[in-house]
Amino acid sequence: MNSITLKSRAKINLSIDVLGKRQDGYHLVEMIMQTIDLYDLIEINEKDNDQITIKSTSDEIPLDCNNLVYKAANLIKKTFNINKGVEIHIKKNIPVAAGMAGGSSNAAAVLVGLNKLWNLNLSNQQLEKIGLKLGADVPFCINGGAVLASGIGEELTPIKGLTKDVCILVCKPDLFVSTKEVYECIDSKDIDKRPNNKFLIECLKNEDTRQLAENMFNVLEGVTMDKHPVIQQIKDIMTNNRALGAMMSGSGPTVFGLYENREDAVKCKAILEKQFKQTFVVACEEKGVEVNG
Numbered sequence: 001m002n003s004i005t006l007k008s009r010a011k012i013n014l015s016i017d018v019l020g021k022r023q024d025g026y027h028l029v030e031m032i033m034q035t036i037d038l039y040d041l042i043e044i045n046e047k048d049n050d051q052i053t054i055k056s057t058s059d060e061i062p063l064d065c066n067n068l069v070y071k072a073a074n075l076i077k078k079t080f081n082i083n084k085g086v087e088i089h090i091k092k093n094i095p096v097a098a099g100m101a102g103g104s105s106n107a108a109a110v111l112v113g114l115n116k117l118w119n120l121n122l123s124n125q126q127l128e129k130i131g132l133k134l135g136a137d138v139p140f141c142i143n144g145g146a147v148l149a150s151g152i153g154e155e156l157t158p159i160k161g162l163t164k165d166v167c168i169l170v171c172k173p174d175l176f177v178s179t180k181e182v183y184e185c186i187d188s189k190d191i192d193k194r195p196n197n198k199f200l201i202e203c204l205k206n207e208d209t210r211q212l213a214e215n216m217f218n219v220l221e222g223v224t225m226d227k228h229p230v231i232q233q234i235k236d237i238m239t240n241n242r243a244l245g246a247m248m249s250g251s252g253p254t255v256f257g258l259y260e261n262r263e264d265a266v267k268c269k270a271i272l273e274k275q276f277k278q279t280f281v282v283a284c285e286e287k288g289v290e291v292n293g
């Protein structure tokens with residue numbers, strides 16, 4: 001039996017701007033995304049039958065055709081007329097519905113994995129095109145690293161990312177946020193403060209983490225924070241405990257802080273962990289999906 005296991009990594013946003021809305025309802029964005037070394041393990045086992053089945057260590061995600069890994073496998077099967085089946089096991093570490101693209105990254109791993117398992121010889125560019133049918137973040141998740149994403153998030157310009165020595169403290173409060181609902185609350189015409197992406201990209205280029213951290217901005221943060229003040233509380237705990245800056249990722253509710261000093265990040269993790277189980281200290285990563293081992 002053929003099988004493959006892949007790391008499927010999460011992302012954080014160092015900025016999000018919303019520039020408008022397409023007629024189909026998708027928002028036009030300009031945002032900086034950075035892969036981090038927090039990952040799910042996606043094990044794909046080929047089966048003799050024609051079925052796609054899913055198992056997971058998490059009870060927070062669907063195990064049927066609503067799971068993004070199911071949709072990814074099904075799309076590959078349909079596009080390339082493949083009659084084989086797979087059992088996909090998702091070992092979840094990335095918080096669910098967190099603003100860290102966990103589902104998109106799992107889907108990206110299945111595309112990369114099946115491309116290898118079934119010798120489809122598709123280029124990453126071809127995989128990105130297929131991935132876009134599953135979600136706007138999927139193309140980014142395939143390659144990962146650091147990018148300026150525009151369009152609906154699928155036009156990717158690689159940029160220099162955070163340096164490996166920057167410690168990222170990630171904290172996901174125990175509440176559910178719907179990405180769709182957050183975007184529905186935002187009208188680009190009413191936004192009065194926006195990130196200066198050009199400046200942020202310069203900061204990354206110059207490895208000036210302090211300036212970067214002080215100027216990160218996410219236009220979605222206010223929307224989610226209005227409903228969930230705990231986001232401000234987590235930001236305050238981080239900045240009062242030596243973070244250079246702290247911000248919500250994606251549509252939330254995950255908050256991350258950037259630290260120059262690992263000891264400080266670990267100390268703050270210990271404080272946050274008392275209240276928020278899903279708290280991690282991680283570094284940035286250059287690769288999105290990677291074959292494990």
Ligand code: ATP
Pocket residue numbers: 060061062066067068069090095096097098099100101102103104106107137179250251252
């Ligand atoms: P994004 O940052 O791309 O908006 P997110 O981190 O906010 O994503 P996900 O973890 O991808 O959110 O989950 C969003 C929804 O998708 C959840 O309600 C979840 O039930 C569903 N979902 C479907 N498949 C998966 C999967 N493989 N992993 C996580 N969530 C999934």
